Amino acid sequence: MTDAAQGLVLDAVRAGYGDTVVLEGVSLTLAPAATLAVLGRNGVGKTTLLATIMGQTTLRGGSIRLDGREISSLPPYRRARLGIGFVPQEREIFRSLTVEENLDVASRPGRWTLERVYDFFPSLSERRRNRGNQLSGGEQQMLAIGRALMGNPSLMLMDEPLEGLAPVIVEAVLRGLDRLKREDDLALVLVEQHARIALEFTADAMVLDRGVVVYAGPSQPLLKEPDRLARLMGVARAH
Ligand SMILES: Nc1ncnc2c1ncn2[C@@H]1O[C@H](COP(=O)(O)OP(=O)(O)OP(=O)(O)O)[C@@H](O)[C@H]1O
Numbered sequence: 480m481t482d483a484a485q486g487l488v489l490d491a492v493r494a495g496y497g498d499t500v501v502l503e504g505v506s507l508t509l510a511p512a513a514t515l516a517v518l519g520r521n522g523v524g525k526t527t528l529l530a531t532i533m534g535q536t537t538l539r540g541g542s543i544r545l546d547g548r549e550i551s552s553l554p555p556y557r558r559a560r561l562g563i564g565f566v567p568q569e570r571e572i573f574r575s576l577t578v579e580e581n582l583d584v585a586s587r588p589g590r591w592t593l594e595r596v597y598d599f600f601p602s603l604s605e606r607r608r609n610r611g612n613q614l615s616g617g618e619q620q621m622l623a624i625g626r627a628l629m630g631n632p633s634l635m636l637m638d639e640p641l642e643g644l645a646p647v648i649v650e651a652v653l654r655g656l657d658r659l660k661r662e663d664d665l666a667l668v669l670v671e672q673h674a675r676i677a678l679e680f681t682a683d684a685m686v687l688d689r690g691v692v693v694y695a696g697p698s699q700p701l702l703k704e705p706d707r708l709a710r711l712m713g714v715a716r717a718h
C-alpha cells in the first residue's frame with residue numbers, strides 16, 4: 480500500500496505504557512468503510528491497540544498512518560479531529576450532563592446530527608433530557624456510540640460495546656451498528672469478547688495473543704472453523 484492510500488495503516492507497531500511494551504510488531508490495514516474484529520483473551524492487548532491508534536500509549540516503534548499521513552506523533556485530540564472516533568471500554572460519558580448535552584459537546588460539522596443519532600438509537604431520543612447517571616447500561620453504551628458519531632469520524636474504534644449488556648439490549652445496539660455499516664461509509668474496528676457476534680458483523684478479523692498478531696484475515700473462515708478459532712483464542716493457555 481502506498482503512502483497516498485486511504486484508510487488506516489499500522490506498520491510494525493510496538494507500544495505500551497512507559498517501559499512496558501504490550502504490542503510487539505502489530506501491522507494492519509483498514510480501508511475506508513471496512514470492518515475489522517479484534518479478538519483475543521483478556522489482557523492480550525486489544526484495548527492497548529485501540530489506545531495506541533488514538534495516541535494514548537507510549538509508541539516505541541513502527542508507524543501509524545491515516546489517509547497516507549503519519550499520525551503517530553500527534554496527540555489524541557488531533558487524531559480525533561482527523562476523523563478517528565473512539566468508544567472506550569469504560570464508556571466515559573458525562574454523568575452530570577443530559578443525553579442531549581453529552582451529544583452536543585461532541586458535535587462537529589458533518590453528516591451526523593442529533594436527529595440522525597436519535598433516529599439510529601430511538602431510546603436515546605426518549606431519554607434526551609435525562610442525565611448520564613440516570614441511564615441504564617445499554618443506554619449509556621448507545622450514548623457513548625452516539626457521542627463518537629457526533630464527532631463525524633471516518634473511522635470508529637469500539638472497545639467491547641456489548642460488554643455487560645442484557646441480551647435484549649445487545650440486540651438493540653447491534654441493530655444500530657448494523658444500520659451504521661449499511662448506511663454510512665464509516666470504517667469500524669470492533670473489539671469483542673463475543674467472538675461469533677464480532678465475526679458475523681465484520682469482513683476481516685485479527686486475533687491477538689500477548690501483544691502479537693496470531694491471525695489476520697477474513698472473518699468467515701474463523702466462523703466456519705470453530706476449533707481453529709478456539710485454538711487461536713486459547714493459545715495463551717498452552718504456555
Ligand atoms: N495503564 C496501564 N499501565 C500499565 N500496563 C497496562 C495498562 N493498561 C493495561 N496494561 C497491561 O497491558 C496488557 C494488555 O492490556 P489490555 O487492557 O490492552 O488488554 P485487553 O486485551 O484489552 O484485555 P480485556 O479483554 O480484559 O479488556 C495487560 O497485561 C495489562 O495489564
Ligand SMILES: [Mg+2]
Nearest residue numbers: 525526527568
Ligand atoms: Mg480491553
